[in-house]
Amino acid sequence: MDLDALLLSRLQFAFTIAFHIIFPSFTIGLASFLAVLEGLWLATRREAFKTLYLFWVKIFALSFGMGVVSGVVMSYQLGTNWSVFSTIVSPVIGPLLAFEVLTAFFLEASFLGVMLFGWRKVGPRLHFTATVTVAVGTLISAFWIISANSWMQHPAGFGRMPDGTLRALDWMSVIFSPTFPERFAHMVLAAYLTTALVVGAASAWRLLRQPQETESRLALRMAVGMFAIVAPLQLVVGDLSGKEVLQVQPAKLAAIEAFWETRTEQPFHIAAWPDRAAEKNQWEISIPKIGSWITAGESAAEIKGLKAFAPEDRPPVALVFWAFRVMVGLGLAMIALGAWGAWLILRGRRPGRGPEAVRPFLWACVAMGPAGFVAVIAGWIVAEVGRQPYVVYGVLRTADAVSPVGAGSVSASLLAFLVVYAVVFSVGALYILRLIAAGPLPPGAADTEPPIKPRPPGYALGAAPDPAAHEEEARR
């Protein structure tokens, strides 16, 4: 493999976008979580919601800032490393990215100021309006970015001009390309899952040290409720998205499943080592016949294998195959964690039996904290590497989209990115982790709400929490 300008530019884009996607996939969910926390505080005036809001809003501000900085790099790379792509395609996707800045980024950036600096100045209701606006802004941002990417995955509503550039002929077809709805839902759910797992891990970490911390108990239950519902839903949406891939990008689907031959009753490869040169899997652990059923919904369906496509039209197989398994494996682990947590919540109506009291569950939540980020990056590897050798599927090859720059220049910029990102984002990430580890309460502060005490034994409701005891404790 030659380290030419094309490969180096791809590596640079992959490196910078993998860093970038960590932040929006967290802030999309966190903005909505903050809106929920503030709404619940407004409705109940319970101190724990306010404390949690003030804790997570600091982390949101830092993550938002790092997301912006890493995002700016992405757009400039389109000019520096992918100038041919920009020249040909920007009349179509340029406006989509501009709409993202104008309708989403400005909205978020404007009202973030009210969120951070204006609670006393504007009062609770207007502050809540600002928080909700920022949360909606993050979703609008995801809408435009996924719209642009979905068009690159399955271009529609465009025409080619005599000079080779593309022009939009039908903007609605461009914005709502056929794969957009499933992909948008898949990304937003992934963001919610990522945030729920981080909130769950942070709360579990605190509870392992401060088992009675009310805020962390509350946040853990909210996070568990979220991923118990969203993780199975994500499986359904992911399956719908996969069925779209079968229709519009059969070569990507063949790489995802490491299918080489076109046939009915394809096997499902749990694990395999695809060999592109030999056009076969060197080894595989498979379940016969159910591959067609999983990918197309029926075992008798004929699914194209990679040999049905010319070698120069095939995506890299091993990377796509394994990235997909990492994503799905983590998704299944999230479903299992959510089911365990939901069972513990249902079982744990009595004190000492809820999820916060089960240390193996708390450790499992801590271990799964980064799983959302890993799954998101793995999912994007499947989407983007699986689209190769095209940058705009079926329209523009990646090799024809790169800037006419030398490998030396790209090596230098890639090296600079590696060093700068390692310093800047490591410091930022470590600071966020330190904030999370410190927890929602300032050092030495008493818990804002005392634990609910059980009723005396022998009483008919002896195992149930006693709200009167709670209120009495709070008065003291």
Added chain:
Amino acid sequence: MPAIIEPPPEPGATQPPLWKRLAWFFGLAAAGTLATAAVAYALKALLK
């Protein structure tokens, strides 16, 4: 030192009049927009 991230008003604290709260609301939003625009134009000028 006052908190950088402003907490909510204390329970029972009197709120400023509505016009003042709205003025802060739109003032802070406009400041955010202007700050974003300033950074964008600075980057654009730097790259010219």
